[in-house]
Amino acid sequence: MSATATPPIDDSPARISVGLALATSFLGTLALAVSTVSLAAGGLGFVLVGLGLVRGWRTAVTLGGAGLFCGVVLAGLVGAPAVAVVFATAAAVVAWDIATFGIDVGEELGREAGTARLELVHAGASVVTAAIPAVIGMVLFRTADGGTALVPIALLCGAVVLVVVLRP
Template identity: 40%
Template sequence: MTEITRRPSLTGISVSLVAAAVGFVGVGVASAGAVAPAALGVVVLAVGVFVASRRLVTLGTTALFAGVLYAGAQGGAAEPLLVAALGTVVSWDAGEYAIGVGEQLGRDAETARLTLVHSATTLLVGVVGIAVTYAAYLSVGGGQPIAVLVLLLLGVVALVAALRGGRDEGRRVRRGR
């Protein structure tokens, strides 16, 4: 019998890093001055998913999101900010999910389809949230970067809370509560 390697799969790592790259590019397009915290966030996230550290994944995506917020405060365009926020949330969720699946099933298990479906679902929920946020932005008349920043922050907080709530519910079910 072989020992199970309790690490994230390469698919999970890749999805997380691609999403983080999308977030980074969105930040760079919105505001060149916000690239530094976003770049630091991507590096910390990459280390976190490779060493299977939830703390580093969260810290990295927090720094990436700080880049999104800074770009918004600098008056960056709404479209790249929304894409950057979505990339940030998907990268966090994919990294956390990859670590969880790696802990449960191991790196060598066939989890590519599972990981891709989970991340696609997160992306779909995020796209719907982005569409609602962008519609609200357009209805306000545009040119309101602070309003977009507030809506963006509220949308991301709601999405993360929803993702966390589902994950906590799954833990209670597994523990028999």
């Protein structure tokens, strides 16, 4: 008797998360088009997120998120509009979170598993987690008569910490 061998499970990152993370990091990169330097940093971040998703490398995804965030800082330094800075920050956070989640789902359940609802719910929660402090920060920024964009950026950094702490 011969046992039939089962094919190995494809543990590549989950498809929907890959698409959403790439789209989000691309939009964040576009928001950084206020200067060549910030766009270059964001573009490098986008490429690293993409490479991490193709290979399933968390380190590349994290470096990509850091590249996007460096682009945010550079955009802020050249005087980019607060809305662009806040949007790019939120996009960097959401792209990183969705990408790492997609890698986790792929490793745990396999790429072919029916995870659409799981991925979409997680992506929605990630967007809300980034959007709430972004909106609060922008309201505070506008009511403070537009002094500095540090308030919304600080709130979004708090959202990053919250996401990292709450992840299993």
